[in-house]
Amino acid sequence: MSRDERMELQSKRLRKVVERVYYNCEPYRDRMQKAGVTPADINTIEDIVKLPFTCKQDLRDYYPFGLLSSPMSEIVRVHASSGTTGKPIVVGYTRNDLAIWNEVGARCFTAYGLGKNDVVQVSYGYGLFTGGLGAHGAVETIGGTVVPISTGNTEKQILMLRDMGVKALCCTPSYALYLAESIEKSGIPMEEFKLRVGVFGAEPWTNEMRREIEKKLGIKAYDIYGLTEICGPGVGHECECQCGTHLHEDHFFPEIVNPETGEPVEPGQPGELVFTTLTKEGMPLIRFRTHDLTRLIYDKCECGRTSVRMEKIMGRCDDMLIIRGVNVFPSQVESVICETEEFEPHFFITVDRVNNTDTFEIQVEVKEQYYTSDINGMLKLQKSLAHKLQSVLGIQPTIRLVEPRSLKRSEGKQKRVLDKRVFKND
Numbered sequence: 001m002s003r004d005e006r007m008e009l010q011s012k013r014l015r016k017v018v019e020r021v022y023y024n025c026e027p028y029r030d031r032m033q034k035a036g037v038t039p040a041d042i043n044t045i046e047d048i049v050k051l052p053f054t055c056k057q058d059l060r061d062y063y064p065f066g067l068l069s070s071p072m073s074e075i076v077r078v079h080a081s082s083g084t085t086g087k088p089i090v091v092g093y094t095r096n097d098l099a100i101w102n103e104v105g106a107r108c109f110t111a112y113g114l115g116k117n118d119v120v121q122v123s124y125g126y127g128l129f130t131g132g133l134g135a136h137g138a139v140e141t142i143g144g145t146v147v148p149i150s151t152g153n154t155e156k157q158i159l160m161l162r163d164m165g166v167k168a169l170c171c172t173p174s175y176a177l178y179l180a181e182s183i184e185k186s187g188i189p190m191e192e193f194k195l196r197v198g199v200f201g202a203e204p205w206t207n208e209m210r211r212e213i214e215k216k217l218g219i220k221a222y223d224i225y226g227l228t229e230i231c232g233p234g235v236g237h238e239c240e241c242q243c244g245t246h247l248h249e250d251h252f253f254p255e256i257v258n259p260e261t262g263e264p265v266e267p268g269q270p271g272e273l274v275f276t277t278l279t280k281e282g283m284p285l286i287r288f289r290t291h292d293l294t295r296l297i298y299d300k301c302e303c304g305r306t307s308v309r310m311e312k313i314m315g316r317c318d319d320m321l322i323i324r325g326v327n328v329f330p331s332q333v334e335s336v337i338c339e340t341e342e343f344e345p346h347f348f349i350t351v352d353r354v355n356n357t358d359t360f361e362i363q364v365e366v367k368e369q370y371y372t373s374d375i376n377g378m379l380k381l382q383k384s385l386a387h388k389l390q391s392v393l394g395i396q397p398t399i400r401l402v403e404p405r406s407l408k409r410s411e412g413k414q415k416r417v418l419d420k421r422v423f424k425n426d
């Protein structure tokens with residue numbers, strides 16, 4: 001679809017969804033009235049900036065069903081995300097919402113080159129988390145064969161991967177690494193697997209991490225993006241060019257705003273991603289602040305798709321650490337570590353405040369062949385990594401080298417940061 005055609009479609013859908021929330025959902029109506037906007041003010045997609053934002057707190061305040069725009073009798077499924085504190089966020093889907101979710105999911109898996117002759121293992125969690133059922137619906141829609149194994153039991157995961165002749169694996173990138181490590185440890189040669197494609201998302205991961213995973217598993221690793229509030233996996237996907245995540249902007253309209261002021265940024269500039277669902281019925285969201293930081297690329301992709309792409313998520317506004325006044329993203333640390341030959345892509349950041357000064361420590365696993373009892377050699381490694389990180393981050397961390405496979409692995413989203421300052425009052 002050309003941009004003009006798509007803008008026309010987006011405008012038509014925006015008018016419809018704004019009417020839907022205005023007439024069916026009191027909190028939206030109240031907020032729009034306060035902002036002095038009515039559905040009559042919304043004509044084209046460019047009018048979207050007149051509408052007030054929705055944020056995560058709104059979903060908590062109206063927990064569980066206060067933001068629905070359909071009667072409960074039309075809701076056929078709920079999903080929820082626990083978040084880190086407080087009440088979960090609950091989202092309701094109508095039958096049509098699920099059909100659209102399956103359709104956008106199918107677009108993703110088709111872009112990864114998969115089809116009805118392929119076996120796909122879904123190792124995202126099934127349940128309230130959207131990963132398992134989302135990927136599952138997408139694979140069934142393209143006619144592929146699903147192995148719905150969910151998370152856990154790594155030995156069985158490996159057995160299924162091999163014995164079912166699995167071509168594509170869906171899980172978090174951190175779990176993919178763990179699986180690669182476990183396959184290596186099991187001694188089963190990679191030739192016994194038919195694995196070619198990885199469908200990885202649910203947490204930020206860098207291009208350097210992609211190369212690690214691709215090398216270890218001998219696959220092509222693609223990004224899949226989604227979030228509970230909009231729809232799970234399927235909001236966007238990479239194509240064979242692996243140069244940005246195509247967003248399904250005919251269903252989910254993206255904007256980038258300055259995370260502090262909420263003002264739209266110039267096209268192509270980085271900031272916070274905001275989505276408006278253009279076709280959802282159960283719980284449409286208007287200008288939802290995702291907290292995810294990225295930028296949008298409007299040029300046509302070499303694959304031929306005309307949809308807008310987003311750069312890899314660099315982190316979330318709430319993931320950003322401010323250490324001694326310097327902004328640090330875990331993804332920057334990941335890039336440096338993955339690019340350095342001697343280290344495994346496993347690390348853990350601890351930030352604390354001692355005597356009114358921030359401390360910043362990174363534990364990092366050294367590869368087996370470089371982990372020695374030669375103290376000078378290890379000190380040299382430690383120093384060179386601290387130096388590299390200093391030049392990228394602008395602040396020097398304390399490096400603690402640890403044995404390979406000693407840091408905790410995760411089956412879902414990997415936790416890489418402990419900020420002890422959060423618990424201190426000063």
Ligand code: DLL
Nearest residue numbers: 081131201202203204224225226227228232233313
């Ligand atoms: O993680 C949905 C999902 C499941 C996406 C499986 C992809 C695969 P939530 O638990 O609500 O939903 O978390 C959403 O995870 O706002 C991002 O911060 C992060 N995230 C999701 N996908 C990616 C990705 C699912 N591909 C939050 N790259 C989002 C970076 C991602 N971050």
